[in-house]
Amino acid sequence: MAIAQSFSPFLIPPENMVAAPFSPLGSLSVYDSYDETPHVGTRFPNKTTQLSRILEAPNSDELVKDLATLVSHRGVVFFSEQDLDIEKQKELGTRLGELAGKPATSKLHVHPISEQTPELTADVSVISSEGGIARNGYSKSARASAGWHTDITFEPVPSDYAILKLHTIPAVGGDTLWASGYEAYDKLSPAYQKFLEGLTALHDGSGFRKYAKELGTPINDPRGSPENTGSNLQAVHPVIRTHPVTGFKSLFVNRGFTIRIVELHDDESAEVLNYLFRHVAENHDMHVRFRWNKNDIAIWDNRCTFHTATNDYQGLRLGNRVVSIGEKPFFDPSSKSRRAVLGL
Numbered sequence: 001m002a003i004a005q006s007f008s009p010f011l012i013p014p015e016n017m018v019a020a021p022f023s024p025l026g027s028l029s030v031y032d033s034y035d036e037t038p039h040v041g042t043r044f045p046n047k048t049t050q051l052s053r054i055l056e057a058p059n060s061d062e063l064v065k066d067l068a069t070l071v072s073h074r075g076v077v078f079f080s081e082q083d084l085d086i087e088k089q090k091e092l093g094t095r096l097g098e099l100a101g102k103p104a105t106s107k108l109h110v111h112p113i114s115e116q117t118p119e120l121t122a123d124v125s126v127i128s129s130e131g132g133i134a135r136n137g138y139s140k141s142a143r144a145s146a147g148w149h150t151d152i153t154f155e156p157v158p159s160d161y162a163i164l165k166l167h168t169i170p171a172v173g174g175d176t177l178w179a180s181g182y183e184a185y186d187k188l189s190p191a192y193q194k195f196l197e198g199l200t201a202l203h204d205g206s207g208f209r210k211y212a213k214e215l216g217t218p219i220n221d222p223r224g225s226p227e228n229t230g231s232n233l234q235a236v237h238p239v240i241r242t243h244p245v246t247g248f249k250s251l252f253v254n255r256g257f258t259i260r261i262v263e264l265h266d267d268e269s270a271e272v273l274n275y276l277f278r279h280v281a282e283n284h285d286m287h288v289r290f291r292w293n294k295n296d297i298a299i300w301d302n303r304c305t306f307h308t309a310t311n312d313y314q315g316l317r318l319g320n321r322v323v324s325i326g327e328k329p330f331f332d333p334s335s336k337s338r339r340a341v342l343g344l
Contacts, residue, residue, distance in 0.1 A: 022342060024073035026066030027059065040075040040180040040305065041288030047081040051297065052088055055095075064092070065099040067299070071161060072100070072245040076178045076300035076307075078290055082165060084297065086124060086320055089163055093322035096161045096299070100245055106325035109152060109159060109224040112208045112233060113217065120320065122220055127164060129174075129317040140311075145281035147308035148179070149256025151323055154205030156235045157225040159302040160326025166292045166319035173313030175291050181250035181304040182338035183286035184279060185240060188251075196239045196251075197331065199264070201273075203257040205233035224325040236262060242335040243303050244327060249337050250304040251276065252329060280306050303329070 025033065031049045035042050054063045071077050084092070093108055108123040120126065151159045164176075185193065209231060212219050219231040239261065241252040253261075255277040261269040290298060300307065303326065338344070 024066075024070045026069060027062050028066050028070060035074070036078075036288045036290075037285075039183040039286050040178055041078070041290070042070060042074040042076075043078040043080075045080055049079060051079055051082055051084045051092060055088055055092060061095075061099060064095045068096040068100040068161065069245060071096070071299050071301050072243060072304065075180050075182070075305040076288065076290075076298055079297045079299075081293065081295050082297045083295070084165065086120065089165060089297075089320065089322050090123065092299075093161060093163050093324045096163075097324040097326060100160065102160055102324070102326050103157075105226055106157060106160075106327065107224045109155070109228075109323040109325050110220045110222070111152070111323070112205065112219045112223065112231075113212050113215070114220060115217075123224070123322070125321040125323065127166070127317075127319045127321050129170075129313070129315075144308070144310065145277075146255060147311070148254060148277065148281050148306050149308065150181075150252070150254040150306050151302045152205070153203040153237065153252075153254060153257045153302075154233045154235055155223060155225070155325075156227040157325055157328050158235070158237070159323045161299060162302055162321060162323045163297060163299050164319055164321045165295065165297045166317065167295055168316050168318035169292050169294055170313035170315040170317050173310060174317045175289050175310040175312075176298065177287050177289045177308050177310065178300060179280050179283070179306045180286045181252065181306065182243075182246075182248050184251040184276075184283070184306075185249050186337050186339040186344075187279070187283060187286065193240070193249075193337075196272075197249075197333065199239040200236050200262045201239050201253050201258050202260050202262060203235050203237060203254075204259045205257060209233055224323075227328075228325070237329040238331040240331055241303065241329040242332040243301075244330075246304075246338070247335050248304070248341065249331075249335055251280070252303075253277075254280070254306050302326075 032046045033044045110122045111125045114122045222229045
């Protein structure tokens, strides 16, 4: 997949004029929106901005492609009170990746432990406070920071985009936080960045294998790509990856699934990973926190973000998630950081 070409986010203005900053909104600029934080998160607050209408618009391909670009730049994008049904959610998940240039063999992900039901197909993950994917391995006594992860990085071909719609929410609590992988890279010292570039890490989803065994159910196979097959649920990916849409460098290890850095001794690997996990969890200046309302939708890019749910609520929290498969992660030594390209 081709990497986005270098671009200048600032035009050279006439004397005494200030150039407008680069904006990834494109055709979506006709809708009201604002950035939640400088580094991650954009919100479309008006409930009249409906994703169902964007899918049906005469210029739908342009809008959806620009939405994919926006999500890739901003990490996560929020939409209020959406009427998008599950079939349209799956259509959007498919088209985002396709219009952004993912391989033809990459489809919607089938989670290892998703169940096929009369209402939902296996390529839809039920996110429920009652257990399953959302609370696999959850413990009340664990630090909340233990929940930070990036979706399905244990797959040889992991996710590009994910879409979550929550239709049942608690009276209070149950927020979700996202962190920017671009900013996580940029906040590291140049020497540490150089040390990490070119290293690879092992990602492991054995927790789902254990869960399937306890339930007496097989691991789903294949899972959205011809390469995502078998019950091993392990893959090796670059520690620093290049994003194929933006061309930016992003940190690509996460506490949920990354278990060791291949090129380092065990003790060295544990020290480095622990530092990077804390780096993601403790730098709140690269986080955005989203408080859900009923039928809100979040769309995020798993190639450049981490996220975690806040397990602080009582009652039912329930929704449906669609995860798209992207491309095999890669690192291009000639790629640049987000701050370097945007002049931040």
